[in-house]
Amino acid sequence: MKLEKLLNELRIIEIRNNQPDCDINKICYNSREVVPGSLFVAIPGYVTDGHQYIGKAISQGAVAVVHQDDLTDYQAGVSYIKVGDSRHALGILGSYFYGKPSASMVVTGITGTNGKTSLTYMLKHIFETEGKKCGLIGTIHNLIGDQVVDNRGRTTPESLEVQEIINEMKERGCTHLFMEVSSHGLALDRVNGVDFDYGIFTNLTQDHLDYHKTFENYFEAKAKLFFQAQKANIINGDDPWGRKLCDILKEKTSVPVLTYGMNPGHDYYARDLIFGAKGTDFTLVTPDGEEKLWLNIPGEFMVYNAIAAIIAAVAEGVTMAVIRTALATMPGVEGRMEILDLEAPFNVIIDYAHSPDSLEKLLQSVRKIFTGRIVLVFGCNGDRDKEKRPIMGRIAGEYADMVVVTSDNPASENPIDIINAVVAGVREKTDQVATVELRQEGIYYGATLCRPGDVLVLAGKGHEKQEIMKDETLYYNEWDTAREAVARLKLKSEN
Incomplete structure (x- = not known):
């Protein structure tokens, strides 16, 4: 890909030694992975700083460098692109390099302290029952259809890997992607360049405060997802932080907000729950009437997940008959209830x-x-x-x-x-x-x-x-x- 096309959406502060027709055959943020013809993105990290490895990257064949810090050495024949935030730029570069793969799929991002994994699996099962081929990115592992793909130990991989796996899903015929989006991933811009159709908020409770320091920081990281969604945001209205998020989104975006929970007044809510060791019977009240459903996984919190999954499915035209069959045949999720x-x-x-x-x-x-x-x-x-x-x-x-x-x-x-x-x-x-x-x-x-x-x-x-x-x-x-x-x-x- 030509360098000029790759830089199309970057907010560039300065370019030195501009070579717009230069061919880029790989993007790297780890200097050890650089090959001739690479674009190297220098990212400041917690342990080490990628700017220290620019020389090494060039010696291995990098022909262009994206950086955010001022440099003391600029080598002839290498393009230097200065941006305000190189980590932020990485996802955008990755998206363009792989041809914006998420734009050709229906992508649902799920964030919250709890419930992300179960919800992605529910959504995947519902849409596969509908006959769609689906991808999943999450905590346990990544999936392309039924094939397991290593997630490298991260719920949300680095932004370049996110674009790489989405592209692989696209090439292998996936039409839908369900993605856990962690607060770390959002704070570190790992989903930059992903075109989300739906955002789902499950809840916000104490966790990861060693990283975020305060609940407000934790919330703000989670909230970033919902400004990327294009079709609808689906929010747990029983959660106080969910209600706060609804108010913010209704004020600052034009994307529809749909709420769910157990309390009447939400767009979708469950009542008459009957719990058992094999699963839960419940009645779902929707804008179009009531549905009696059986969820094949036990636990009240699993019903919350099911309602969010149902909303996303209905929004995409999945019939309630298919949804009913999918929930009744939903296999258990590894290590979840x-x-x-x-x-x-x-x-x-x-x-x-x-x-x-x-x-x-x-x-x-x-x-x-x-x-x-x-x-x-x-x-x-x-x-x-x-x-x-x-x-x-x-x-x-x-x-x-x-x-x-x-x-x-x-x-x-x-x-x-x-x-x-x-x-x-x-x-x-x-x-x-x-x-x-x-x-x-x-x-x-x-x-x-x-x-x-x-x-x-x-x-x-x-x-x-x-x-x-x-x-x-x-x-x-x-x-x-x-x-x-x-x-x-x-x-x-x-x-």
């Missing part, structure tokens, strides 16, 4: 809940579905928002009958320090708490506390397959650990 079949006398649930609100909603849903005691095993991540630890402890103490506090990715911190911070919160509500540092043993201990009919809730890990320690990262599997705990109990009872 997942009830295991372990032939144990008690129930075992795995859920990714790792924020105060998600833990509270999980335990509330379990209480509505099951009549037995709740034995909760969970921990909090190291090197993350420390303020939420005692808050989650208080929630655990309020809703669970017995709490086992254990490790969950302690990272560089002392696991015992994290556990003690959580326990301090638990003890404000109950003295029914135990601590077991090693997670595998904590889950086994929790299993030993269960009586027939009880529910063993394993929260925080969900789909993750690792335990991050100070000096190493270990393989870990919550499902295998749960199975081993039940097997150990059976063996013990037989001897």
Whole structure:
């Protein structure tokens, strides 16, 4: 692609050694990936600054450089394009380089503290039931149809990778894309250049304040998505931050805003919910009448996700008959309110809940579905928002009958320090708490506390397959650990 065309929408401060007819065959922000004919984008980072690697990029064949800082050295034969924010420019460059692939697809972005993953999978299943080929970008992995694509450990990849995978989805026939959009991704401009048709806001509760510092900063990062949506914004009106977002969007944009929740007055709301271990019956009130529906995944918070998915589907012309079939056949989402079949006398649930609100909603849903005691095993991540630890402890103490506090990715911190911070919160509500540092043993201990009919809730890990320690990262599997705990109990009872 010619350099001139690539720079079409950039806000350029200055160009030195302009070569508009120069051919660009690759865009890189990592100097190690530069090949002859590359455009190198120098991005300031938290650990290192890409401006330090401009010389290396040129030595490997970069013919053009996008930068935001003033430079002391300009080499002949290389075009230098100065912009106000090179990270912001990266997504726009990527979009043009790949031919603006998102413009040819229906793209739905989902943001919020909780619910993003389940919602993307619901949307994908609904539209696949309609016969569409869909792509998904998210926390567990990326999908092109049924093919799994590595997400490189990020919910929202860097903007260049976002454009690359959207282009691959387009080339392989995807007509719809459902994308989790994290607050980090929005704050770091990783979805610049993506043409969103719909934005969905699930909720905003405490999480990631180690990064954003304040709720207002966290909210402002999330809100950025909804100024990119072109067809409609779909907002959880039961959430106070959702209501604030609605007011802002109605004042500052002309894009339609549709609200949902459990309270009458929203454009779409659910009532008459009947909870069960297999799923939930509910009546959905819509602008066009009422629909009785069955969602094949349990939990009230899953109904919230389903309503948002329904709104987006209806807006795209999917019939309620197709939606009804899709919800009734919706497969479970890995590590999200997942009830295991372990032939144990008690129930075992795995859920990714790792924020105060998600833990509270999980335990509330379990209480509505099951009549037995709740034995909760969970921990909090190291090197993350420390303020939420005692808050989650208080929630655990309020809703669970017995709490086992254990490790969950302690990272560089002392696991015992994290556990003690959580326990301090638990003890404000109950003295029914135990601590077991090693997670595998904590889950086994929790299993030993269960009586027939009880529910063993394993929260925080969900789909993750690792335990991050100070000096190493270990393989870990919550499902295998749960199975081993039940097997150990059976063996013990037989001897």
